[in-house]
Amino acid sequence: QITLKESGPTLVKPTQTLTLTCSFSGFSLSTSGVAVGWIRQPPGKALEWLALIYWDDDKRYSPSLKSRLTITKDTSKNQVVLTMTNMDPVDTATYYCAHRGPAALFDYWGQGTLVTVSS
Amino acid sequence: QTVVTQEPSLTVSPGGTVTLTCASSTGAVISGYYPNWFQQKPGQAPRALIYSTSNKHSWTPARFSGSLVGGKAALTLSGVQPEDEAEYYCLLYYGGAWVFGGGTKLTVL
Numbered sequence: 001q002i003t004l005k006e007s008g009p010t011l012v013k014p015t016q017t018l019t020l021t022c023s024f025s026g027f028s029l030s031t032s033g034v035a036v037g038w039i040r041q042p043p044g045k046a047l048e049w050l051a052l053i054y055w056d057d058d059k060r061y062s063p064s065l066k067s068r069l070t071i072t073k074d075t076s077k078n079q080v081v082l083t084m085t086n087m088d089p090v091d092t093a094t095y096y097c098a099h100r101g102p103a104a105l106f107d108y109w110g111q112g113t114l115v116t117v118s119s
Numbered sequence: 120q121t122v123v124t125q126e127p128s129l130t131v132s133p134g135g136t137v138t139l140t141c142a143s144s145t146g147a148v149i150s151g152y153y154p155n156w157f158q159q160k161p162g163q164a165p166r167a168l169i170y171s172t173s174n175k176h177s178w179t180p181a182r183f184s185g186s187l188v189g190g191k192a193a194l195t196l197s198g199v200q201p202e203d204e205a206e207y208y209c210l211l212y213y214g215g216a217w218v219f220g221g222g223t224k225l226t227v228l
């Protein structure tokens with residue numbers, strides 16, 4: 001049974017750096033073909049893909065946010081961490097992490113965590 | 120910047136059939152874009168329905184199907200149920216990056 005859960009601050013100030021952790025179970029990020037991604041959704045708006053990290057530590061980023069994002073993994077802890085620098089109120093959103101299996105992309109999702117950017 | 124376009128809203132009667140489409144600003148959507156479809160109900164995380172154009176997950180109801188039609192990815196619901204009222208998102212692959220569509224609000228009325 002695959003589960004994922006996001007954790008991190010609910011409120012950050014403008015210009016601060018956001019650090020989110022995705023803790024997962026039911027799979028290993030050392031298994032070939034497996035990856036974990038991050039997706040966000042501003043209130044009332046569409047989903048936006050942010051980043052993805054593969055079992056072999058290959059990383060992919062949204063071109064529009066690449067300069068602000070870093071994704072890392074700790075295989076021993078079953079965690080993936082996303083950092084986003086220079087936060088702005090427009091970055092207020094629910095942030096999701098999701099599993100990518102060898103065949104299917106984002107088949108399992110976490111419940112999401114709402115991050116508000118405000119002074 | 121790549122834009123993925125979906126119908127903003129559609130309405131269908133219970134028991135009816137509806138097709139949602141997903142277009143790319145770069146041109147025709149082909150299998151190499153690996154279209155994915157997700158369903159999202161208010162207050163919930165998205166749920167995966169279709170991957171790689173037409174493949175269903177084990178939990179995807181049989182009434183949902185994916186295809187390529189007229190240069191677009193398509194999600195067809197046949198025999199729509201009231202519980203299918205939701206927002207639907209497509210996701211396309213662009214050589215190392217993924218882009219979601221703007222979503223289609225499906226109303227069952």
